[in-house]
Amino acid sequence: MEILNTIFVAPFIEIASYPTFFFEVLIGGLLTGVMYSLVALGFVLIFKASGVFNFAQGAMVLFAALAFASFLEWGISVWIALPMTLVVMIAVAYLIEKLVLGRLVNQEPIILFMATIGIAYFLDGFGQTIFGAEIKSINIGIPDGTWEIGGMLIPEFDIVAAFVAGLLVIVLAIFFQKTRVGRALRAVADDHQAALSVGIPLTTIWTIVWSVAGIVGLVAGIMWGGKLGVQFSLSLIALKALPVLMIGGFTSVPGAIIGGLIVGAGEKVGEVFWGPAIGGAIEDWFAYVVALIFLLFRPQGLFGEKIIERV
Amino acid sequence: MARKAFGDVILKAENISLSFGGVKALQNISFEVREHTISAIIGPNGAGKSSMLNCIQGFYHPQEGTITYRGKVRRAQKSHEAARNGVARTFQNIALFKGMSTLDNIMTGRNTKMKSNFILDALYFGPSLKQELEHREKVEQIIDFLEINHIRKTPVGRLPYGLQKRVELGRALAAEPDLLLLDEPMAGMNIEEKEDMCRFILDVNEEFGTTMVLIEHDMGVVMDISDHVVVLDYGKKLAEGEPDVVRNDKDVIEAYLGVSHD
Amino acid sequence: MLYREAGQFKTSYQKDQQIFPITQDRVFVAIILALAFGVVPMVGNDYWLGTIFIPFLVLAMAAIGLNILTGYAGQLSLGTGGFMACGAFSAYKLTTAFPDMNIIIVLIACGAITALVGILFGIPSLRIKGFYLAVATLASQFFLVWLFNKVPWFTNYSASGVINAPPREVFGVLVTGAEAHPEAKYLFVLSLVAVLALAAKNMTRSSLGRNWMAIRDMDIAAEIIGIKALQTKLSAFAISSFYCGIAGALWAFVYVGSVEPLAYDINRSFQVLFMIIIGGLGSILGSFLGAAFIVLLPILIKNAPAFLGLSMASDMVSHIEAMVFGILIIFFLIVEPHGLARLWTIAKEKLRLWPFPY
Numbered sequence: 001m002e003i004l005n006t007i008f009v010a011p012f013i014e015i016a017s018y019p020t021f022f023f024e025v026l027i028g029g030l031l032t033g034v035m036y037s038l039v040a041l042g043f044v045l046i047f048k049a050s051g052v053f054n055f056a057q058g059a060m061v062l063f064a065a066l067a068f069a070s071f072l073e074w075g076i077s078v079w080i081a082l083p084m085t086l087v088v089m090i091a092v093a094y095l096i097e098k099l100v101l102g103r104l105v106n107q108e109p110i111i112l113f114m115a116t117i118g119i120a121y122f123l124d125g126f127g128q129t130i131f132g133a134e135i136k137s138i139n140i141g142i143p144d145g146t147w148e149i150g151g152m153l154i155p156e157f158d159i160v161a162a163f164v165a166g167l168l169v170i171v172l173a174i175f176f177q178k179t180r181v182g183r184a185l186r187a188v189a190d191d192h193q194a195a196l197s198v199g200i201p202l203t204t205i206w207t208i209v210w211s212v213a214g215i216v217g218l219v220a221g222i223m224w225g226g227k228l229g230v231q232f233s234l235s236l237i238a239l240k241a242l243p244v245l246m247i248g249g250f251t252s253v254p255g256a257i258i259g260g261l262i263v264g265a266g267e268k269v270g271e272v273f274w275g276p277a278i279g280g281a282i283e284d285w286f287a288y289v290v291a292l293i294f295l296l297f298r299p300q301g302l303f304g305e306k307i308i309e310r311v
Numbered sequence: 312m313a314r315k316a317f318g319d320v321i322l323k324a325e326n327i328s329l330s331f332g333g334v335k336a337l338q339n340i341s342f343e344v345r346e347h348t349i350s351a352i353i354g355p356n357g358a359g360k361s362s363m364l365n366c367i368q369g370f371y372h373p374q375e376g377t378i379t380y381r382g383k384v385r386r387a388q389k390s391h392e393a394a395r396n397g398v399a400r401t402f403q404n405i406a407l408f409k410g411m412s413t414l415d416n417i418m419t420g421r422n423t424k425m426k427s428n429f430i431l432d433a434l435y436f437g438p439s440l441k442q443e444l445e446h447r448e449k450v451e452q453i454i455d456f457l458e459i460n461h462i463r464k465t466p467v468g469r470l471p472y473g474l475q476k477r478v479e480l481g482r483a484l485a486a487e488p489d490l491l492l493l494d495e496p497m498a499g500m501n502i503e504e505k506e507d508m509c510r511f512i513l514d515v516n517e518e519f520g521t522t523m524v525l526i527e528h529d530m531g532v533v534m535d536i537s538d539h540v541v542v543l544d545y546g547k548k549l550a551e552g553e554p555d556v557v558r559n560d561k562d563v564i565e566a567y568l569g570v571s572h573d
Numbered sequence: 574m575l576y577r578e579a580g581q582f583k584t585s586y587q588k589d590q591q592i593f594p595i596t597q598d599r600v601f602v603a604i605i606l607a608l609a610f611g612v613v614p615m616v617g618n619d620y621w622l623g624t625i626f627i628p629f630l631v632l633a634m635a636a637i638g639l640n641i642l643t644g645y646a647g648q649l650s651l652g653t654g655g656f657m658a659c660g661a662f663s664a665y666k667l668t669t670a671f672p673d674m675n676i677i678i679v680l681i682a683c684g685a686i687t688a689l690v691g692i693l694f695g696i697p698s699l700r701i702k703g704f705y706l707a708v709a710t711l712a713s714q715f716f717l718v719w720l721f722n723k724v725p726w727f728t729n730y731s732a733s734g735v736i737n738a739p740p741r742e743v744f745g746v747l748v749t750g751a752e753a754h755p756e757a758k759y760l761f762v763l764s765l766v767a768v769l770a771l772a773a774k775n776m777t778r779s780s781l782g783r784n785w786m787a788i789r790d791m792d793i794a795a796e797i798i799g800i801k802a803l804q805t806k807l808s809a810f811a812i813s814s815f816y817c818g819i820a821g822a823l824w825a826f827v828y829v830g831s832v833e834p835l836a837y838d839i840n841r842s843f844q845v846l847f848m849i850i851i852g853g854l855g856s857i858l859g860s861f862l863g864a865a866f867i868v869l870l871p872i873l874i875k876n877a878p879a880f881l882g883l884s885m886a887s888d889m890v891s892h893i894e895a896m897v898f899g900i901l902i903i904f905f906l907i908v909e910p911h912g913l914a915r916l917w918t919i920a921k922e923k924l925r926l927w928p929f930p931y
Contacts, residue, residue, distance in 0.1 A: 053704045103907045110649065113704055114850055115906045117843065122899025125892040239839070242708045250704075279723035288712035292697060295709060299700050370797055394799030406794035408787050410855065418780070419787050423799040425780045429812060432779035433772035439779055440587065447586045482798065 011273040024152040025272050026265055031158035033264020034165045038220035039241040040248065040256035041169070042213040047250050049185045049209040051109060052101065055116040058239060059123035060214055064089055065221030066131040089214030090207075092123075097207045161223045168219055169257060172212075176253075185209060243291035249304025258302060263287045317538070318346025321522050322367065322490060327376035329362055336362040337373065338546045344490075344539070349516055349523045351533045351554075354543035355566070360526045361403055363543065364492050367524065368400050369393030380490075395423050399488035401479045403495045403526075409468035413459060413478050414450065416467055420485025421446045453481050457511060473504040480511065491515070493525035497532060505529065509536055534558065542566075592774055609763060614756040622755040623828075629868045630759075630766045631823045636848040636860035637773050638816030643846070644854035645777055646809035647789025648698050652710035653817055653845045655717035658837035659687040660818025661825040662727045665832050668739050669729055676741035676749060676826075680765070683822050684815040690717075691814025698806050702792075714842055722834050735833075738826040749826040758827045765823070769816065774857045776812065785809055786855070817845075847898060851905050853914025862913040870897065 015022045039061055046054040054060075067088050071081035100115055146153045176182040187195040188205050196202055224237060240263070248259025267283050275282045295301070322344040329337040337359045344350050352360045365371040367378060370390055378385040380396060399420070407416050425446060431439040454460055457477050462470060467478055476496060483491055496512070497505045513536060515521050527533050533540060533554065540557045542549040550560040557563055583589040593599045613626065639653050664683035667674060674682075694713040701709050721727050728736050740750030747753040748761040776782055784805045787795035796802050825832040844867060852863020874894050909915055 100903050100907070107906070107910065109703065111906050111910055113649075113707075114846075115903050117846075118899045118902030118906065120899070121843075121895045121902070125895030125897075125899065129889065129892045129896065239711070242711065246705060246708055281719060281723065284719045285712065285715035288708075288715050292709045292712040295701050295705060296697055299702075299705065368797070390793070390796040391799050391801050394797060400797070402794065406791050406797075408790035408795070410790045411783065411786050415783055415786070419783050419795070419800070420798060422780060422784060422787075427779070427781045427784065429776060429781055429808060432776045432781045435775035435779070439775075443590070443779065444586050447590075451586070486798065 007274065007277070010277070014273055020152055022269075022273075024154070025268050027152065027154055028158065029265035029268030030261050031154075031162050031264070032268060033244075033261040034162040034257075035220065035223055035260075036237070036241055036244050036264055037257045037260025038165050038168070038216065038223060039237065040244040040260055041172070041253065042216040042220065043241060043245055044251065044253055044256045045172070045213045045216065046209055049188050050101070050206050051112075052116065053109065053113045053250070054213065055113060056096075056119035056123060057213065057217060057241065058237065059120040059127070060089070060092065060217040061221045061224070061237075063092065063123045063127040063221075064214065064218035065225035066127045068218065068222060069225060070131040085218055086215060089218055090211040093210030093214045094207050096210055097203060101206060102203065157226065164219065164223065168216065169253065172216075173253065175212075181205075181208060240287055243287040245301070246291040247294050247301055249301030251305055252301070252303035255301055255303035263290070266290055317348055318522075320344065321346040321381060322524075323377075323379040324363075324367065325377050325379070327363070327366055327373045327378070329359075329366060329371060329373040335546050337366070339376070340543070340546075340548050341376075342541045342548065342551050344522060344524060346489075346522050347516070347520045348538040349512065349525070349536055350539040350541065351537040352524065352526050352541045352543060353528070353530075353533055354549070357545075358543040359546040360543055361494055364400065364494055364524070364526060367490075368398050368492055369396065394486065397489040398492065399483040399486040399490075400492035401476070401483050401494055401496055403498065405472075405475050405479055407467045407475055407479055407482070410466065412464050412466055413470070413481075414454070414463045416478055417450045417453060417481040417485050418446065420482035421450065423486060449487075450481075450485055453484050456484075456514070457481050458507075473500050476500070477508070477511075480508075484515065487519075489522060491521050491523045493523060493527075495526050495528065497527060497529060505532065512536060590778065592778070606767070609767075610760070614759055617756075617759070619755045622759045625868060625872070626759055627755075627762055627828050628824075629864055630762045631820050631828055632845065632848065632868060633861045633864035634766050634769060634823070635817050635820035635845050636852065636864045637770060637857060638813045638820060639845050640849045640852075640854065640856070640860045641773060641777070641785070641816065642809050642813035644849055644856065644859075645782060645789065646785040646806065646813075647792075648695070648806060648809060649703065649707040650710040650813075651707050651839070651842045651846065652694065652713040652717075654837040654839060654841035655714040656687050656691060656814045656817040657821025657824065657841065658717055658721050658834060659690050659814070660684060660821035661832045661837065662721050663687065663818070664822035664826065665736060665738065666727065666729075668741065672739075676743060679741075680819050680822055684819040687818025687821075688811040688815040691810040691817075692807050695807050695810025695814075698810065699803055711839070714839055718834055718838060728832075735831055737831045738829075741826070750830065753827075762823060762827055765819070769819070770857060770861075773816070777857065781808065789855075847902060849912075850902060851912055853912030856912070856914035858917065859912050859914030862917070866913065870894070870901075 039057060042057045042060065043054055046052055046057070064085055068081055068085040071084055072078065076084065096119060100119060101112070104112055104115055145156050147156055147159070148154075176186060184195070184200045184205055185208070187198070187200055188202065188209075195205075241260075244256060244259040244263045246259070247262055248255025248257070267286050270286050271280075271282050320343045323341075324343075325341050327337050327340045328335070340359075340363065352363060354360055362371060366373050369378075369385060369388055370393060372387045380398070408419065411419075425442055428439070431437065454463055457480065459474065459477055459481065462474060462478075467475055470478065476498075480493070480496065483493075493512070497508050500508065509532060512523060512525070516523055525537075537554055539552070540554050541551045542557055542560075542563050544566045549566055550557050550563045552560075583594065588594070593602055614622070617626065635653060635657060638656075639650060642648050642650050660683045663686040664679055667679045667682055668676070671679075690713075694710065697709050698706055725731075738749050740747055740752055742748065743761060746757045748757050777785070784795070784800050785808075787798075787800050788802060788805050788809075792802055795805075821837060824836060829836065848863035848867045849860060850863070851866055852861070853859025871890075871894050874897060875890055905912060
């Protein structure tokens with residue numbers, strides 16, 4: 001009876017009693033969710049364009065953040081460090097395409113997936129070898145204070161992050177829908193062979209896609225790095241992007257956003273109102289279990305393509 | 312062209328209609344198949360032939376109409392239950408288990424007759440081995456019959472297309488079906504391979520009395536080996552009857568045959 | 574010349590189906606077993622036995638478990654660590670609750686418990702496939718580890734959080750706990766692994782194994798020919814978890830000496846996955862080769878700088894390790910996606926022809 005009360009009754013009473021607090025937590029969660037979406041976006045891009053489930057997205061985020069933070073540390077100004085990191089990420093994308101994916105073109109998706117796990121491990125080790133493993137900070141002038149809205153305290157940083165993420169999504173959406181390259185990317189995502197047969201250069205396209213994913217990773221890295229400091233646990237955050245994708249669907253940009261919001265909000269609210277009763281640190285597994293339950297009812301996620309199997 | 316005496320009606324399709332979303336794959340199809348016969352379903356691409364086969368087998372469930380098999384009306388059932396009805400099939404785009412050898416693939420065809428108990432299997436010696444050898448006997452007979460002894464241990468992924476189709480036939484035969492559905496069994500084969508396949512189909516029908524329904528595009532084959540032909544076009548039935556009758560049917564000629572093959 | 578089947582005719586199906594149909598193979602395996610059981614305990618020192626062979630054997634068992642699930646049945650799982658933890662903690666609870674229970678019974682029981690947990694977390698596999706399933710298994714991984722960390726019942730309400738594996742004997746010889754001799758521990762683990770590996774091999778060459786592989790290769794076609802997907806997938810989860818559970822218990826009881834949740838985190842899951850990728854998916858031999866590779870590699874990396882006369886900080890070693898792992902995974906996937914086991918088969922093929930080139 002105790003348990004039933006703790007899970008089904010008490011938290012709701014608490015929520016009802018402190019509505020402002022609840023909204024504060026909720027908004028905090030939503031903003032974190034936006035940041036998850038940023039990471040998930042990188043996945044979606046790559047999956048859409050090449051069908052590769054890029055497990056290394058998290059490592060790319062970390063690597064980008066490490067590079068950027070190190071450049072700042074070495075005294076390079078932000079305005080130069082940014083393009084420098086971009087170049088680094090594009091180089092990484094190019095190398096990944098050339099050395100790994102290009103050689104695995106005809107393999108089953110599972111092999112590609114495991115290859116990206118290998119890439120993730122490599123980037124982790126490599127990044128820390130070159131840039132060092134101490135926690136770095138990224139300070140690019142994003143305001144650090146809190147705003148007060150309607151009695152709630154909202155960190156300014158989170159608002160800026162959400163804004164940047166929103167901007168990025170809009171830019172990407174325009175890119176995909178309106179430009180030639182975007183169209184080519186969508187063609188490749190649909191059918192590699194067909195795209196090849198109309199003359200779309202696969203290698204170039206994939207390099208572009210991975211570069212874009214790298215850029216998204218950089219933005220995500222800067223945002224997360226600025227919030228938490230650049231450290232190894234960033235790649236664990238990326239692991240968190242996976243439930244986001246499961247809920248939103250692997251092939252959907254809006255899905256990544258909405259999935260991120262659901263996960264972020266769910267986690268925070270769950271942790272604050274349900275956590276203390278069950279021992280805390282629910283955030284470790286909450287997103288995954290929610291995603292799992294979600295998948296049972298809708299295996300392709302909210303917006304993913306329905307998997308039709310024919311014989 | 313009768314081989315064994317024609318038996319009773321083993322399969323009856325009545326008013327079958329099947330749609331996928333907005334696409335009407337089959338519209339009001341009815342026909343009968345008699346036991347021990349070889350029937351062919353023919354028609355242009357997209358006519359609904361594979362869908363019809365899937366309905367007969369129980370994999371697709373038509374929105375309207377009934378399939379009566381051996382006098383019992385088919386209820387909607389799980390995919391793996393359909394296999395226990397005595398209906399086996401081969402597939403248009405080969406559905407073999409690429410990671411396993413020929414022998415193992417055909418052995419999987421015996422799965423409905425084998426009991427799998429993991430503890431006995433782990434021990435191997437004893438009941439598990441006995442069962443394995445028993446079924447291996449049967450499978451080896453099929454391998455002999457289909458003349459694929461030389462590739463029994465080869466992973467099927469490495470076999471040429473024609474041999475893969477033969478292995479798939481073997482897997483279907485391993486289930487000792489009463490009704491065998493063959494989806495374009497001779498697609499992509501050259502003359503010799505087709506002749507071999509025809510020989511196998513006729514032999515199976517003669518020796519075991521297996522009723523066969525095949526989808527086939529080669530008119531020569533259809534006319535030669537089938538007892539009974541059903542013609543489909545755009546999901547509707549155009550004609551049904553003995554090959555000669557169908558071949559001279561005006562509608563069929565117009566829609567499909569054009570000039571008769573020789 | 575030496576390695577040929579010429580003259581070795583199989584006169585019965587049973588002989589044809591043996592695990593090692595070629596006489597030379599049988600001799601080879603007999604030699605390996607003789608060395609493993611007879612020579613190594615005599616000759617090996619504590620370091621080799623305790624820090625190399627024992628973890629190798631235990632992880633090989635976990636690799637066999639994961640190979641059954643992912644390599645044979647095609648269900649990608651990142652939850653190995655969680656299942657190992659399940660085995661370790663249930664073994665701990667059993668040995669503390671029933672102090673008189675024989676350790677072998679305990680191990681079988683903890684394997685059975687883990688198998689049930691495996692079935693539970695395997696149910697989603699009926700609707701979820703491929704990468705989605707991999708991510709779903711992360712749910713089991715994170716949840717189980719959290720559960721064992723947070724719920725004090727599992728650690729018997731220990732205040733310090735350190736739970737030592739109690740000493741247990743087999744045939745009067747101590748095999749677990751801090752007092753046991755490395756030779757005893759080694760032989761104990763070796764025997765268990767040998768028996769369970771044989772059982773696994775038997776299962777994979779039976780109709781159960783064929784059903785697993787059929788589901789892996791084409792699950793829809795498999796169902797159409799009558800294979801029950803539900804039962805087959807759940808049996809793979811169950812048996813795989815059984816092996817992983819026992820491996821987890823052995824890791825705690827025989828190798829480390831205590832049950833630490835950290836040993837079963839997501840990195841462990843990746844480690845075992847790497848073992849079966851590098852060793853060979855769908856191969857029992859591959860599980861051993863992969864485990865050996867992954868266990869020996871860090872030692873090589875750690876000692877290489879000293880060998881070459883350089884010195885390296887210890888955290889640098891783990892970074893290099895990560896890099897080398899990553900490169901090796903990619904290398905294997907490009908060059909030989911079927912792993913070391915396939916390379917071994919190719920070598921044997923070449924050996925058949927030796928000394929002729931073709």
